[in-house]
Amino acid sequence: MVSLVSAMHPRTEWSTWRTWRIPADSSHVRQARAEIRQAVAQFGDDVADRVEAASNELMANVVVHTSSPDMTIRVRDTGTALRVECRDDGSPATGPSPRDPLEEYGKGLMLVRALTTRQGHLVSEGGRTVWFEIDHQ
Numbered sequence: 838m839v840s841l842v843s844a845m846h847p848r849t850e851w852s853t854w855r856t857w858r859i860p861a862d863s864s865h866v867r868q869a870r871a872e873i874r875q876a877v878a879q880f881g882d883d884v885a886d887r888v889e890a891a892s893n894e895l896m897a898n899v900v901v902h903t904s905s906p907d908m909t910i911r912v913r914d915t916g917t918a919l920r921v922e923c924r925d926d927g928s929p930a931t932g933p934s935p936r937d938p939l940e941e942y943g944k945g946l947m948l949v950r951a952l953t954t955r956q957g958h959l960v961s962e963g964g965r966t967v968w969f970e971i972d973h974q
């Protein structure tokens with residue numbers, strides 16, 4: 838079950854994060870993606886499309902590449918950009934590994950870089966948070 842933790846706010850800058858805690862399972866990713874899309878729709882189709890696609894990549898990476906049973910996705914309007922964070926509870930990693938551009942898989946973070954304004958990751962003993970920002974003004 839996907840649950841939206843924070844309340845909905847009007848189109849002004851969100852003072853709090855909108856947070857989803859979901860099982861690391863592809864069926865829950867689909868539902869969370871739709872809810873995230875709905876939450877950011879007020880910023881226009883271009884921004885919403887990019888947030889939806891990049892969020893999907895981050896959530897899919899948790900499902901495929903970690904041992905995490907759950908993940909937390911957070912979205913916040915900073916006033917000039919939407920910031921999205923996806924945190925897993927799996928084993929820590931060193932970050933993205935270089936990929937052969939001819940490989941069939943391994944292009945998700947390349948897509949995130951192409952769709953977003955800024956991106957990065959934070960690693961801790963309890964897992965990893967991968968984030969991106971998309972300017973909306």
